[in-house]
Amino acid sequence: MGHLAFLLGLLFEATSICGIPFCSDDGQLAFYNSCNLTEVPRVPNTIIKLFLSYNYIRMINATSFPLLEMLQLLQLGTQHTPLIIEREAFRNLPNLRILDIGYSKIQFLHIDAFQGLPNLFELRLFFCNLSDSILKDGYFRNLSSLSVLDLSKNAIQNIHLHPSFEDLKSLESIDLSQNQISHVCERDLKLLQGKRFSLFNLSSNILFSRISVNWEECMNPFKNMFLEILDVSDNGWTVDIIQNFSRATNGTKILSLFLKNHIMGAGFGFHNIKEPDQDTFAALGMSSMIKMDISHGFIFSLNSHLFETLKKLKLINLSYNKVNQIAKEAFYGLDSLQVLNLSYNLLGELYNSDFYGLPNVAYIDLQKNHIGAIQAQTFNPLKNLKTLDLRDNAIKTVGFLPSITTVFLSGNKLVSFERRGITAEFLDLAENRLETLTDFYTLLQIPGLKFLILNKNRFSICYQHYSSSKNYTLEKLYLSENMLELVWQTGSCWNMFKGLYQLKVLFLNNNYLSFLPPDVFSDLTALQILSLHANKLTSLSPGVLPANLRVLILSHNLLLSPDPSIFASLSHLDISHNQYICDCEVKNFILWLNQTNVTMLGSPEDVYCTYPGSFSGVSLYSISTEGCDEEEALKFINFTLFIFFTTTLTLFLTATVIFTKFRGLCFSLWHKMVQRLTFKYHRQGVEEDQHKYDAYLCFSNKDFEWVQNALLHHLDSRYNSENRFNLCFEERDFLPGEDHINNIRDAIWSSRKTICIVTKHFLKDGWCIEAFNFAQSRYFSDLKDVLIMVVAGSLSQYQLMKYPPIRVFVQRQPYLKWPEDLQDVGWFLNKLSQSILTKKEEKKKSNNIALQTVATVS
Incomplete structure (x- = not known):
């Protein structure tokens, strides 16, 4: 609590010194933190708050302060040098209420250092290197108004109270956390008997865990006390220690008991540490306890009748344990319990009997477990249950849901939603796997539903149009980070907000929306807030927004030149980070920005031009519209x-x-x-020409019929006298009995050109690939363009590049592609004819690639 108070003090400073320069005062507040001071500065006697932390003050004595009768708060904490506090060091501060010396290493503290402070209410001495003497030597004599004493983070080992503690009638909060206290017995705190404490903090010590305690001699440390909060967390307590402590304190009124960071329970996979049972907390039944925190431990099994005697308990925190099993009647006896926290455990299944004995429970927190299966009647007997938190589990169905006010089911694995008579006001289904808007329309049928969260699902499918319900009560709807663009661009489910007459808040962020369907918001007559943040909207059509809309968020879209009349009815608008085109078309919008009464959310610098380049990044508020009138002429x-x-x-x-x-x-x-x-x-x-043939036509035998109909009939003179070319091909012109390689070589060298008809059959024919290789070798020999490649059929570039000779050819020069449209065949044959006739000497050349940048503005 000490460091928390310290941080709160700093926060209080920050909110109290606005507008005051460092190392100065305004007559009531003096701010001298981090001013390299070595002594207390002279300040006016009207000062109420004085801050002197983070300095180098070495000594405080009776003359350090002038008479400051109005001073109520003094902060001396966190000095950079060891601090010496002499006798009656603060006597000139008679009305001081809060004295903070925390985080200062006190080298010497006079036993009368705090004398003369009759009105001191809170004393902060945390992290000051103090020992047992601070309690036993009478430092707090005559502090009749002292209510809060913070001695946390020191080196106190034993509690021996000076008799003056009996006179501290106002004392109600003691913080002894993070010391080295090993035990506390009845005799140690006898002087505090009869007092009521709002906080008694003994956490983070070594209390009862390092020594053997004779409880018959030690007895009840808190006898005849009334403790609103007793914090004994993080002391390494086992089941036996807690059981003995409970028996010793039997009868003491403890409203809230904190036992966090204990070592009860076997954990997961271990059996050498005891689990708490029905005897562990039994003796606490007389304490009238209403709150118990036993979080951050290793409890694996909640045993039967574990809390049976705690009849008045209203809140129990079991979070951050290893709970995997809930025994039958584990919560028996908790008739008054209202809040049960089982979050961050290892529960995998929930059964109908798990929560028996909780007739008045209103809130159950089960988030961050591994729950995947829940029996249908698990929660139905809990008639007063109002809130059920099942976030971040592995739930796939919702058949277990009772009629309830508030349900958290985000971060699960729901792929569909079946209503089955469920009623709810608040329903959180974010971060699930809902895809079809069938589930959305089903959810809208839940009676009484007012608040629906569906963020981060996968809504992208609409199978049909649905009619609207007649009893919609929905007021807030969150549909961010879905994929509604995929739905609306098909023309489907444009009526998904039909009938939502009470809807006031609608969030559609991050839905990839490039347009808004006509009349999509027409029924949202009560809508006040609409967020379309982070979509892809380039414009908004007039009339698309509801008439009563007051707040519109359009940031991070692609708005180019919006029509200001669309925003006429708004009170707040966010149009930052869009893609504004700053030409004369946006003149009216710029004029409206500088004259409107609409409150613009975000910084004016975030409303900037993106085009043309000379205005890129310039705020629209600083753009002049002079000269745009000339364009009218x-x-x-x-x-x-x-x-x-x-x-x-x-x-x-x-x-x-x-x-x-x-x-x-x-x-x-x-x-x-x-x-x-x-x-x-x-x-x-x-x-x-001196060649025997105009061209050697190389193709696979399996393609002969197609080649004959597609090429030979239209090019070869021996097929038709009107054709101009004398072609050579294997079936007709190769010499029978001659070696096939020789036939191929003779055909290539006797022809002006070689035409390879590359098909799927060609690529599988070894003779064809060999012929292609020979033709290419002639190219490298003569340096003449003698090879023409024609690709026919559905061959990809990848298939062609798998063959080295073809890959070399493709990388060197283009090839011809047989046309898919029949009316292009004539053009293709003419192109092929020109290639046969062309005589071209090949030379080394470089390819120049021209880069063009085309900018289009619409």
């Missing part, structure tokens, strides 16, 4: 140019469409015309 010219270019573009597009649709016919007519004009020239060029 250009509107007529722009309109005329628009008509002209639209007409031209229409004619061009019409011609393009006609050509695309009938390109085969167009090419055929063009080809015939060109053929008549250049036929003689081409025939002469063929005849003058």
Whole structure:
């Protein structure tokens, strides 16, 4: 508690010194923390609070302070040098209420150091290197108003109280935590008998755990005391120690007992430490205890009748243990219990009998276990149960849910939701695996539902449209981090908010939304707050927002040039971090930003331009709209140019469409015309060539029929006299009986070009691959473009690159692809013919790649 009080003190400082410069005062508050002081500064006698921490003050004596009759708080803690406090060091502070010397190493403390402080209410001496003498030597004499004494984090080993403690009638809080106290007996605290303590803190010592205690001699340390909170946590207590302590303190009124960080229980997989049983806490039944904290331990099994005698207990905290088993009637006798905390344990299943004996329990916390199975009647007998927390478990179904006010089921494995008569006001189903909006519509049917959380699910499917319910009471709906864009872009479930007339808050963050369906919010007449944060909205249509909406969050979207009229009814708006285009189209929006009464959430610097580049990052609030009026004069010219270019573009597009649709016919007519004009020239060029063949056609035997119909009939002169080329292919022109390799070699070197028809059969034919290799070797020999590759069928680039000779060719030059559309065949054959006729010398060349950056603004 000492360090907590210290931190609270610092927080109190921070909230009290706003506007006061360091190392100065304002007449009532003097702030001299971290000012390198070696003595107390002179301050006005009107000062109420004086802060002197983090300095180098070595000594405080009777003359250190001037008479400060109004001073109520003095903070001297955390001095950087050892501190000496002399006799009556604070006598000039007669009305001091709080004295804080914590975290200062006290080198010397006079026994009369605190004399002259009749009104001192709280004394903080934590972490001051104090020993047993602070309690036994009378340092706190005459402190009749002292109520809170903090001696935590010191070196106290034994409690021997000075007789003056009997006179401390106002004392109600003692903090002795984090010392080295080994035992406390009745004789040690006899002077405190008859007192009422709001806190008696003995946590984090070595109390009763390092020594053997004769409890018959020690007896009850807290005899005739009334303790609102007794904290004996983190003392290494076992079942036996707690049982003996409970018996010793039998009859003492202890409203709240803290036993955190104990070592009761075998834990998981061990059996050498005792589990608590019905005798462990039995003697506490006379203490009128209403709160018990036995968290952070190793309890594995809650045994039968474990808390039977604790009839008045209202809250029990069993969190952070290893509870895996709940015995039958483990909670028997807890008739008054209202809060049961079993979070952060190892429960895997819950059974119908687990919570028997809890007729008045209102809150059960079971989060962060491993619960995957729950019997259907587990919670039904708990008629007063209002809140059930099952977050972060492994639950897949909800058939166990009773009618209840509040249910937390986030972080489970629900893939669907069946209502089955459930009623609830608050339902948290975030971070589950719900996918279809069927579950969403089912949830809306729950009577009385007011608060629904569905964040971080997987809503992305809508099978059908559903009609709205007639008794909606839903007020707050959270649907963030789902995938509603996938639903709405199919045109489905645009009515998912239909009938939600009472909805006031709707969160749709992070749903990848690029648009809002028309009238999607039309029934949300009571909606006050709408969050569309972190979506992909580029604009909002007029009328899409509910009329009564007051708060709209549109940050981190892609808004370009929003229409300010859309935001007219709002009181608060967040439009930060969007993609604003700062041209004259956004003029009205900029003017509205600087004139509106709408409260803008976020910083003005976060509302910035992204285009054009010269304005990138500039706040819209600092953009001038001067010069935009000149553009009005250009509107007529722009309109005329628009008509002209639209007409031209229409004619061009019409011609393009006609050509695309009938390109085969167009090419055929063009080809015939060109053929008549250049036929003689081409025939002469063929005849003058010294090669025996114009081209060697290499293909797989399995593709012969297709090659014959697709190529030979249209190119080979011996198939049709009107064809121009003398082609060579295996079935007709190879010499029978001749070695096949020789036939391939002769065909390649006797032809001007080699055409390889690459198909799936080609790639599996070893002779074809060998022929491709020979043709490529001729290329490297003559440095002439003598190889033409035609790919036919559904072959991927990956399939081609698997063959080294083909990979080398593809990396060197392009290949031809047989067209998929029949009307492109004529064009392809002409392209192939041109490739056969072309004589091209190959040279080393470099490929230049031009990079273009195209910016489109819409």
